[in-house]
Amino acid sequence: MLDYIIVGSGLAGIAFSEVALQQGKSILVLNNDSQNSTKIAGGLYNPVILKRFSEVWQAGKQLDLLYEFYASLESKLNVKLDYNLPLLRKFHSVEEQNNWFTASDKPNLSRFLSTKLITIKYNSIVSPYNFGEVLDSGYVDTALLQEAYQDYLISMKLFRNETFDHSLLEVQKDFIIYKDLKAKNIVFSEGFGMLSNPFFSMLPLDGTKGELLLIKAPNLNLDVIVKSSIFIIPAGGDLYKVGATYNWEDKTNIPTEAAKQELVSELKELIDCDFEIIEHYAGVRPTVKDRRPLVGTHPLYNNVHVLNGLGTRGVMLAPAMAKSLFNHIENNIPLDKNIDIRRIKNFVSSFYQS
Numbered sequence: 001m002l003d004y005i006i007v008g009s010g011l012a013g014i015a016f017s018e019v020a021l022q023q024g025k026s027i028l029v030l031n032n033d034s035q036n037s038t039k040i041a042g043g044l045y046n047p048v049i050l051k052r053f054s055e056v057w058q059a060g061k062q063l064d065l066l067y068e069f070y071a072s073l074e075s076k077l078n079v080k081l082d083y084n085l086p087l088l089r090k091f092h093s094v095e096e097q098n099n100w101f102t103a104s105d106k107p108n109l110s111r112f113l114s115t116k117l118i119t120i121k122y123n124s125i126v127s128p129y130n131f132g133e134v135l136d137s138g139y140v141d142t143a144l145l146q147e148a149y150q151d152y153l154i155s156m157k158l159f160r161n162e163t164f165d166h167s168l169l170e171v172q173k174d175f176i177i178y179k180d181l182k183a184k185n186i187v188f189s190e191g192f193g194m195l196s197n198p199f200f201s202m203l204p205l206d207g208t209k210g211e212l213l214l215i216k217a218p219n220l221n222l223d224v225i226v227k228s229s230i231f232i233i234p235a236g237g238d239l240y241k242v243g244a245t246y247n248w249e250d251k252t253n254i255p256t257e258a259a260k261q262e263l264v265s266e267l268k269e270l271i272d273c274d275f276e277i278i279e280h281y282a283g284v285r286p287t288v289k290d291r292r293p294l295v296g297t298h299p300l301y302n303n304v305h306v307l308n309g310l311g312t313r314g315v316m317l318a319p320a321m322a323k324s325l326f327n328h329i330e331n332n333i334p335l336d337k338n339i340d341i342r343r344i345k346n347f348v349s350s351f352y353q354s
Contacts (some may be wrong), residue, residue, distance in 0.1 A: 001175060001182045002026045002219045006199045007164050008189035010038035011142065014149050015322035016187055017158075018073065023326065028181065029153050033204070034162040035191035038314065040281035040325040042212055042233055042243050043142040045315045047112045048090050048134055052225060053103035053146070057292070057338070062110065063136050067169045069319035070140055077148040084232070087137035087225040088118055090270070091129035100132040113135055122223045124273035137225065139233050164190075166198050171301045184291060191285040194294075200306045202347050203294050206309070207284040209250045211259035212243025214286045217265075217275040232264045239278065242267055255282040287311040293321050296341035297328070299351045304339060305329060 003025035006013050013029060020027050031269035045066060047059035056062075070082040091097050097117070114133040123125070155157035169186070170177040176186050177283040192207040194200050218238045226232045245259040260280055267275070272285035286309050288294060307325050310317045327333040334340075342348055 011318040012189035015318035037236040037283035043139040084138040087134040088131035090228040209247040210244040214279040219273040295339040
C-alpha cells in the first residue's frame, strides 16, 4: 500500500511529492498536464508587494525554506533552477522614492528593501528617477523544474500520465482505493482543475488568467529583474520573459491578441530598443479571493487532502505549504489558520447539513 497518491504535478504537487520522498514515504503522482500555470509561469519570487510597499505574508520563513528546497532539487535533478537576481523597482516620481525609503525603515521590510538608490543606467531603459533594489529576490525556472521532476518520477516508476476520474475514488476509513491503487492518503494538487473535483469544488478558488511573452532583445543587456507596470526577467542569452497580465473572466489557456498588445504597449513604455516576440504563453493561476492558499483535510474524510490556491506566488509558497500539510497529516500539527480550509465556513458547514 502506498503512503500517498498525489494528483497534479505543478508546483504544489512537486513540492508535496518531494517533501514526502525526503521523509521516506512511498508515492505515486497522477497528472494529465491539463493545467499549465507552472509550465508558463515567470517563476518570480519577491518578498515585497511593490504596489503598496508591504511585506508578503510570512516572506522571511518562506524564503529561508525556498533556498534550501530548490538547492536540494538542483542537486537531485542535476539542473540549474534558482536564479537569485536583484529585482529593481523603477521609480516614476520623487514621491515613489520617498515612499520606498520610508518603507525600508520598517523593521519587517529592512531585510528586503535596500536603502541605497540604484543609479545605474541600463541600456534602453529610461529611468530619470532611478531604481530601488529588492533583496532576496530572483526566479525559478518552473518549466525546467516540472520537466526534470516529471522525468525523475518516470525513471523511478512513480508517475502516471492520465486524467484522474474522481468518480472512481473509493474512500475507506483507513485508506483509499483508486483503480488498481491503494494508499493511506490522497493529496489533490490540481491547480485550477480543482473546480472539477467533487471533494473540493466548493472551495472559493477564483482562477486568474495570466499571459506573458518571451522576447529576444539583443541590445537590452539586462542582468537584473526590472519591475515597473510589468516585469522583465533575463532568461539567458538575449531572451527575456515579459509579464504578466491579469484576467479574472477568461478561464482558458489560450493566448489572446488583446493581452499581447497590452504587454507590448507596456514594454515599449519601459524599453526603447527593438525586440522580437519568440513565444506567447497563457495559463490560469489558482488564486483565492482572500489571497491565502487552500490547504488541509476534507471535513468528512481524514485521508483526503488538498494543496492548492498558491496563486501568483507559487514558487515561494509551495515548499512551505507542502511541509505544513505533510506535518499536519503525519504528525497532527495544526495548520496555520490563515491557510487551513476550515477557515472557509460555508465549505465546512455544507458537509454537516441534514
